[in-house]
Amino acid sequence: MADITETPIPLLRPATSTMRLVWLRIRRNWLSAIALAIIVAMILVALGADWIAPYEPDATDPDAALQSMSWHHWLGTDIYGRDLLSRIIHAARVDLTVAFGATAVALAIGSAIGAIAGHYRGLVDLVIMRCVDSVMAFPAFILAMAITAALGNSVGNVLLAIAITQIPTYLRLIRGEIFRIREMEYADAARVVGNPAWRIMFIHLLPNCLPPIIVQATLAMGYALLTMSALSFIGLGIQPPQSEWGSMTAEGAQYIVTGEWWLFLFPGLAIVIMVLAFNLVGDGLRDFLDPRMRGVR
Amino acid sequence: MNAASVVDVRGLSVRFASDRGEIEAVDAASFDVREGEILGLVGESGSGKTVTATAILRLIRKPGRQTGGSILFDGRDLARIPEDELQQIRGAKIAMISQTPRTSLNPLITVGRQVARLFQLHAGLSAADSRKRALEMLTLVGIPEPERRARQYAHQFSGGMCQRVMIAMALTTSPRLLIADEPTTGLDVSTAARILDLLRDLGARTGASILLITHDLGVVATTCQRVAVMHAGQVVEIAPVRSLFRQPAHPYTRALVRSIPRIDREIVMEPVPGSVPSLLNPPAGCRYAGRCPWVEDRCRREKPAMTPVAPEHFVACFAVEDGRAAAV
Amino acid sequence: MPPLCEVAGLKTHFPLRGPAAWLRALKDGKPPVVRAVDGVSFTLDPGETVGLVGESGCGKSTVARTLVRLVPPTAGSIRFDGEEISTLSDSGFNKVRPDLQMVFQDPTASLNPRLSVRRMVGEPLKLHTRLSPAERRERTDAVLEEVGLGADLADRYAHELSGGQRQRVNIARALVTNPRLLVLDEPTSALDVSLRARVILLLEELRQRHGLSYLFISHDLATVRYLASRVAVMYLGVIVEEAPAGELFDHPTHPYTRALLAAVPVPDPDAPRDPFVLSGEIPSPIDIPAGCRLRARCPMAQPVCAEPVPWREVAPGHFAACHLV
Numbered sequence: 001m002a003d004i005t006e007t008p009i010p011l012l013r014p015a016t017s018t019m020r021l022v023w024l025r026i027r028r029n030w031l032s033a034i035a036l037a038i039i040v041a042m043i044l045v046a047l048g049a050d051w052i053a054p055y056e057p058d059a060t061d062p063d064a065a066l067q068s069m070s071w072h073h074w075l076g077t078d079i080y081g082r083d084l085l086s087r088i089i090h091a092a093r094v095d096l097t098v099a100f101g102a103t104a105v106a107l108a109i110g111s112a113i114g115a116i117a118g119h120y121r122g123l124v125d126l127v128i129m130r131c132v133d134s135v136m137a138f139p140a141f142i143l144a145m146a147i148t149a150a151l152g153n154s155v156g157n158v159l160l161a162i163a164i165t166q167i168p169t170y171l172r173l174i175r176g177e178i179f180r181i182r183e184m185e186y187a188d189a190a191r192v193v194g195n196p197a198w199r200i201m202f203i204h205l206l207p208n209c210l211p212p213i214i215v216q217a218t219l220a221m222g223y224a225l226l227t228m229s230a231l232s233f234i235g236l237g238i239q240p241p242q243s244e245w246g247s248m249t250a251e252g253a254q255y256i257v258t259g260e261w262w263l264f265l266f267p268g269l270a271i272v273i274m275v276l277a278f279n280l281v282g283d284g285l286r287d288f289l290d291p292r293m294r295g296v297r
Numbered sequence: 298m299n300a301a302s303v304v305d306v307r308g309l310s311v312r313f314a315s316d317r318g319e320i321e322a323v324d325a326a327s328f329d330v331r332e333g334e335i336l337g338l339v340g341e342s343g344s345g346k347t348v349t350a351t352a353i354l355r356l357i358r359k360p361g362r363q364t365g366g367s368i369l370f371d372g373r374d375l376a377r378i379p380e381d382e383l384q385q386i387r388g389a390k391i392a393m394i395s396q397t398p399r400t401s402l403n404p405l406i407t408v409g410r411q412v413a414r415l416f417q418l419h420a421g422l423s424a425a426d427s428r429k430r431a432l433e434m435l436t437l438v439g440i441p442e443p444e445r446r447a448r449q450y451a452h453q454f455s456g457g458m459c460q461r462v463m464i465a466m467a468l469t470t471s472p473r474l475l476i477a478d479e480p481t482t483g484l485d486v487s488t489a490a491r492i493l494d495l496l497r498d499l500g501a502r503t504g505a506s507i508l509l510i511t512h513d514l515g516v517v518a519t520t521c522q523r524v525a526v527m528h529a530g531q532v533v534e535i536a537p538v539r540s541l542f543r544q545p546a547h548p549y550t551r552a553l554v555r556s557i558p559r560i561d562r563e564i565v566m567e568p569v570p571g572s573v574p575s576l577l578n579p580p581a582g583c584r585y586a587g588r589c590p591w592v593e594d595r596c597r598r599e600k601p602a603m604t605p606v607a608p609e610h611f612v613a614c615f616a617v618e619d620g621r622a623a624a625v
Numbered sequence: 626m627p628p629l630c631e632v633a634g635l636k637t638h639f640p641l642r643g644p645a646a647w648l649r650a651l652k653d654g655k656p657p658v659v660r661a662v663d664g665v666s667f668t669l670d671p672g673e674t675v676g677l678v679g680e681s682g683c684g685k686s687t688v689a690r691t692l693v694r695l696v697p698p699t700a701g702s703i704r705f706d707g708e709e710i711s712t713l714s715d716s717g718f719n720k721v722r723p724d725l726q727m728v729f730q731d732p733t734a735s736l737n738p739r740l741s742v743r744r745m746v747g748e749p750l751k752l753h754t755r756l757s758p759a760e761r762r763e764r765t766d767a768v769l770e771e772v773g774l775g776a777d778l779a780d781r782y783a784h785e786l787s788g789g790q791r792q793r794v795n796i797a798r799a800l801v802t803n804p805r806l807l808v809l810d811e812p813t814s815a816l817d818v819s820l821r822a823r824v825i826l827l828l829e830e831l832r833q834r835h836g837l838s839y840l841f842i843s844h845d846l847a848t849v850r851y852l853a854s855r856v857a858v859m860y861l862g863v864i865v866e867e868a869p870a871g872e873l874f875d876h877p878t879h880p881y882t883r884a885l886l887a888a889v890p891v892p893d894p895d896a897p898r899d900p901f902v903l904s905g906e907i908p909s910p911i912d913i914p915a916g917c918r919l920r921a922r923c924p925m926a927q928p929v930c931a932e933p934v935p936w937r938e939v940a941p942g943h944f945a946a947c948h949l950v
Contacts, residue, residue, distance in 0.1 A: 184734055185729045185730070185731050186736055186738075188690075188695055188729065188735070189727075189735045189795070190737070192693045192695065192722070193722065193726070193752060193798065193802075194719045194753060195748070195752060204737055208737070208738065341817040341819060457906070458906075485680035485681055486680065486846070486885060486889055487884060487885060487902070487903065488906075490888035490889075490902075491902070512817065512818060514818075515890030515891055515892045517892070518894045518896070519891070519894070519898070539894050539895065542894055542895075552819075553818060554892065556819055556821075556822040557892055558847040558851035559847050559891065559892065560846050560847040560850055560886065560889045560891060563850075564851075566822055566825065566851060567822070568819050568820075568822035568823045568826065569818070569822070572787065
């Protein structure tokens with residue numbers, strides 16, 4: 001019998017350490033890395049708002065009304081003398097909660113229904129997809145407006161409204177991925193060794209759908225933030241005195257003509273920076289999770 | 298026998314930068330393709346044969362780059378001439394067909410139009426003339442009912458027919474060199490056989506030389522006049538096809554010939570020992586050293602030069618040079 | 626010795642869907658079907674390797690997929706170890722699965738990229754046995770060892786393995802439940818020359834050691850000659866010729882077999898070449914001609930070829946479906 005053993009190829013690791021590779025990858029995507037740092041920082045700020053914010057967000061101070069940027073009030077104050085920086089910091093809580101929460105809810109529901117459609121196909125798929133089509137026939141923002149208008153505008157309802165508008169995206173994405181992956185040979189191999197349907201779905205199919213879903217979810221967080229700010233801006237989202245970037249921007253907009261530009265600029269800037277950060281991280285993840293980008297280019 | 302070279306590759310080296318270091322995909326490869334011949338470039342995947350072909354067309358993309366050697370075509374070094382002049386050569390004097398003919402065809406334009414457009418573009422023919430020439434071309438590559446087929450789209454063609462169209466397109470400019478990169482991979486045996494028949498026939502009829510890249514020794518034996526064997530980026534043996542199969546000299550070639558089952562008789566099959574070495578920061582010297590039964594210290598330190606063992610038959614191996622590797 | 630697996634009159638048809646199919650159904654009065662496998666019969670003895678060869682679209686992979694029930698058969702019988710398995714319920718068929726495994730063509734695509742080698746190879750044990758995790762691990766590592774993979778590879782993922790190693794993992798997964806029949810669907814065609822030789826030798830060694838039976842499906846005729854003791858040639862959903870391997874390759878009688886063998890390039894520039902070729906291409910398995918299915922392409926076709934084709938023994942153990950032999 002001839003020699004049938006094959007000398008195992010060494011993993012391509014020894015030349016450079018894993019940490020170094022991660023560093024190289026980050027360096028190639030430094031913009032996304034900065035964006036990620038911004039998001040992490042904002043989360044920490046939101047969590048520690050009580051300690052970080054120099055003032056109470058709702059503490060009024062008639063003597064300090066409509067002050068511009070100063071050492072006492074870094075970003076100035078509003079007409080009630082509330083510290084803008086403190087309000088922006090506290091608003092991060094609401095904004096990030098809704099951004100992450102809406103995405104999580106949409107992801108969970110969308111994935112579940114998408115997996116069902118992808119698994120059963122046929123009539124079940126047809127019915128689900130026509131429902132999705134009818135949801136998508138509404139412009140997402142109009143739908144979110146309608147839902148908050150109908151349910152009332154608490155944080156929970158805004159979160160739910162945004163989640164509902166995003167469900168179709170995940171649903172279609174997961175369904176498409178399942179359709180693709182279920183035809184892969186490893187899905188067939190899993191069937192041949194006798195896996196029951198649930199194991200095929202949860203062990204073999206769904207985990208392999210994750211990369212595009214993670215990317216989508218990250219991008220969607222930016223979108224959720226934007227939707228909520230827009231809802232608040234037109235008065236259908238979070239209500240004052242609860243501070244929220246969108247409603248703060250709306251309040252600030254009234255003062256542009258009178259010259260108190262900071263009231264509008266800084267909450268708006270917070271929105272822009274965070275949305276941009278989510279998008280950049282999403283783009284970076286897309287590259288990072290692409291198997292073709294792994295290891296040797 | 299010693300006809301003029303159409304393309305003469307000398308000491309070609311190509312490297313790719315990667316996160317983990319430099320990958321030397323082609324290491325000082327030298328060979329030439331002569332007037333009117335079919336030269337086979339054989340090797341396993343990762344042997345650098347496709348990279349070599351890409352280098353001839355100067356189409357190596359970043360992070361790869363040619364790090365040495367010259368590619369003489371018509372007496373000029375393709376690696377050094379300006380890009381706009383290269384454009385004149387690429388696609389016109391040197392054409393290429395790939396192993397994925399279907400994706401190389403535009404799905405939205407009829408097949409006849411795609412061929413005709415090349416005549417308009419390169420030969421400056423009128424619309425009517427180019428259409429006529431396109432039909433002639435499709436007939437030449439053996440497409441049945443060319444008038445009807447010319448009005449169809451790529452998706453209505455089978456894999457073999459797509460490859461014929463690709464060949465027709467490659468030949469519109471009467472190239473002097475046709476690079477065929479695994480032209481029959483993915484085709485059924487009988488379709489593949491007819492594509493190879495076509496290539497053999499066209500070489501003789503149009504005078505185009507063909508560089509046929511393949512991993513299949515059967516294809517080489519039935520199609521090529523001369524063969525260059527590549528292993529891990531190095532050309533280890535060049536020989537006329539008969540000489541190569543009768544007296545394979547390099548230990549890799551010998552092992553390769555013994556490792557394939559045959560349809561015409563029972564054989565004892567022996568796999569090539571070891572596995573393809575990593576091209577990441579490869580050691581100096583012969584890259585077959587790690588797998589070679591005749592290896593000695595020198596093989597790991599120095600690179601053997603191509604030395605003649607028979608007329609037109611060259612091999613890069615110290616063991617053969619020293620006569621240690623007795624003929625099989 | 627009774628055969629291990631006996632397939633008789635197997636048909637696997639797929640209905641066509643979509644507007645074009647509806648139009649055809651209106652025109653022809655019956656819905657169009659793809660007759661991928663259209664009446665295939667063969668037997669497999671214990672310890673035997675039967676080669677099933679043919680070009681793409683001939684239905685050989687569908688035969689494999691029907692055997693392991695990746696697609697349901699339309700008609701015909703599949704007896705495995707004396708038991709009719711084509712009519713079993715899914716749970717009944719699951720009891721047969723440990724004995725009847727399959728290795729797929731693409732070694733990369735058939736491995737789940739998110740499971741470690743050990744988990745993938747151990748999965749059939751988890752599904753079909755009551756072994757404890759420690760026992761499963763022991764058995765898994767033993768099988769990996771047997772296919773030539775060290776235990777240090779067991780924690781790796783598919784992308785950390787070479788092509789040859791991946792196919793070994795696939796073979797190990799199929800072997801872990803000690804099957805009696807392995808369906809090998811082109812297991813070597815995605816591999817490089819030197820790896821192919823190793824996998825072929827490994828398969829042969831495993832067969833001898835465990836008395837396995839193989840249904841070896843391939844378009845690579847040289848490999849089939851090396852591994853198979855008997856070979857069946859498929860064309861357009863049916864078997865057109867069947868014979869012991871040496872006999873079939875040395876004395877092909879069916880025109881299709883002859884053309885197929887003539888097309889294989891032999892790695893010898895001086896080998897004689899049979900110039901026999903068929904015209905045209907394989908027709909669609911929707912519009913199958915009556916009589917001999919090769920009729921339209923065969924250079925030897927006669928009027929009699931339009932009649933139903935007899936299955937004749939042309940030499941001991943050598944059968945062919947052709948009017949002219």
